[in-house]
Amino acid sequence: MVDRVLTAAAAAGASAEVFHYRGRTNPVAFSDNRLKSVETGSREVFALRVVRDGKVGFATATGSAGETDLVERALATAACSERSGLELADPAEPVVVSPVCDRVAGMEPEELVSVGQTCINLIRERHNDAQVRADVVAGLHEYEVANTKGCYHSYRATSFEVKLLAAVVQEGNFLEFEASDQRVDREIDLERLTARINLELDRGRTNAAFTPGRYPVVLTPGTLHEVATRYVACLEGRAVSTGFSPWADRVGDSVLSPAVTLHDDPEQEGRPGAVPVDDEGVVCRRRTLIDRGVLSGLLLDLTSARTLELEPTGNGFRPAPLYTMPPGPRPLNLVMDAGSGDAVDLIAQSGTCVLVAMLIGAWAGNPYSGEVNGNIGLGYLVRDGEIVGRLKDAMLSLNAFSALGEQLQWVSGDRQWSVGDAFGQDWNALLPWVCVSDAAVSARS
């Protein structure tokens, strides 16, 4: 079908690119500690982009659709579009090999059920009042990207994800924490994953009285991931080319603290970001985005690269799992270089501060202002280096540029992976704990 679509588009005087996805996932879901559903999902999408008379059009179809209709619809949208100078990707040799784990591809439902049950047991053994929701998903995915310039890539990928949410419900006190992990193989460490939850259920049960005001704030890898979405928004090609990004003319400038180095890295062992090409057929490779605080690289797709007169960077992806939107830039894996010292020790030496383990609603708002405002879903008052108790009904406000800029106090040597889940943020991040010298924590008096 891919060939026929390209041929039909070429016959109509257009250049064309086809992205073809076919995949199968096997999710099992648990809620309130028990198996809730055993499922299979299979999906097949053809996504066509055409360029005719300099105008770009897009159309998608699922499964058994016909190629004539797909081409006609794409050409109709192109006819209505405006001129752009888009050039499709040239053929090129990939450098990254997508790791496929046959063990994951062959996982039967009973095995997935057993993984979920193990996690629930590991949590309930320690917290027998916890209600646990678990989603365990194994997937096998096939991708093809081809265009009329002779570019052709096809690769397979496997995915294995365990997502856990544990809640303890008491009148006036809801305690809840989430931890997930995603790999291409079966090597998710269930003991470590559940230990993250058990730790928060241990220490979240005692509330602390505290005075709203300005505090040093320690962000965990999970909450730093939310703050990091602001940096990603500012590095993203469309925001740069439209001028919305405050980093639009600042490549080569110092934009964050010298203690911050951020990479976009497909080659993180066992991690889902390892793909040979993006959804436009551009080769993916490891790149440094922020080098000791200096802006050194952007996240570009073909369109933004063309507008900015830069080389595309292999970050053009169609939002999964629908693949019905045009490609746009996103990271492969966002990796921050480690600092030094263990987070536990650094916190113990931090005097009085607020440790923020979970944020609610922090994703909303204008990312280019850098403002992060969220309810502290789970956070602790630390006094003399020791956790005194949980903060309730409190909000955190900080500015992402200052927080990892002049306000950055320390960066831990240990790091943790966090899975992206905020509405289309399909990238994972390996991040440390960080301490921000000063942020506003407002609350009910």
Add this chain to the structure above:
Amino acid sequence: MEAHLAALVQGKPADYVEIRVEQTGRTRLSYQGRKLHAITENEDVGGNVRARVGTGWGFVAFNRFDEIEARVEEAIAHASIMARHYPDGPYWAPVSPVVDQVLAMGDDPRQIPLARKKAVLDEYHQIVLGHGPEIRGSTIRYQDSFTRRTYVNSEGTRIVQEFVDVGLAVAAHAARGGMSQSTAFTCGGSSGFDVIAGWERDVAETAARACGLLDAAPAPGGEHTVVLDPMLAGVFVHEAFGHLSEADEQAESPDLRAVMRLGRRFGPDNLHIYDSGHVPGARGYMKYDDEGVLAEKAYLIRDGLLVGRLHSRESAARMGEKPTGNARAQDYRFRPICRMRCTALEPGEAALDDMLRGVRLGVYASGANGGETRGEMFTFTPGYARVIRDGELAEPVRDLTLTGNVFNTLAAIDMIGSDFAVKDSYGGCGKGDQWPLPTSEASPHIRIQNVVVGGGK
């Protein structure tokens, strides 16, 4: 097609089987900065099978129809696996089978030429860009879709429903020096393309507000009296109470059930909140939910007291209550779960001026830019906010997020306005992976005491 599907769900080695087939045609236009970004046409056709064997449920979703019978067998096999691990139930509230065909109430947006859609959006884009030199650009997102859903189950229900859905968001981005601000206008509905036409004045106002926000002070952090416009009040009710009312979690959690006991006081005597699918023209409109249950009005709060919840057939059975028609699936890739439709706070008698009067220092917040509920906490972010000072609307403030606790924020509502409007916006509600689901919100202006505002000052 229904006859063929109806035959497939009968005579199977299962206690219940349902099949859903869905076809959607969708058009999207997006503008970024100073240019049209993309026009996309999607055709999405797919289906699913859900089956029950004893106490276990299985679900299979697919894009290809050549082997539906095999998909049915697979769903039944999955259900058997679950049954082995699940001692409880089955939980499945009885409903009478329904045979019905519901044609779209709105005008099919696929009949409108693409050039006309683009012309309307081009004009909005130019209105923003032409506002002034501080406007950096305008992000516009527009989508329309026509969906035909066919649903059959082994109890004899056969329903075909057609849906029209339209949504628009026009954002204005302003910048000066290192400061950037944006705010957006949004609308939507199920009556057809015309619902997004004719908003030139609001779009112009949006551009003016974005520029005004460049001079705005940071939000005043702390506890404040807050007056919400109908759109933001609707989002507040959705986040602060709607999600809590989705009964699937309560149905499985005795602890949560104890906290959500019927008759519990949540707010003042004049507080009434309901959820309904029978709101023609709203994005959340539907005649039946995705289990074939009529999507009738369900009261959640009456006279300030908890009187109901939002049920699926399963949650209703678990709690010994009746289904309310709130079982919805985002699309054929998902099984239905408890979701909202059009969630409304009934009007009272207060006038806006009365709400502002007597507020020495507070916040007037309007529009909606997202929200989230987790556990007992919720947040919601206005599109635009101004200080209320000595009873009058004063200067704008920026980067504001409001937060509260689902158990006590409703009780802090001290005035309910007499104006009432159904408000729709672009995007939709997210729950788990099921996003964006079209929901609608409706409310008058309301005033709430002691809302925690996140802000720098």
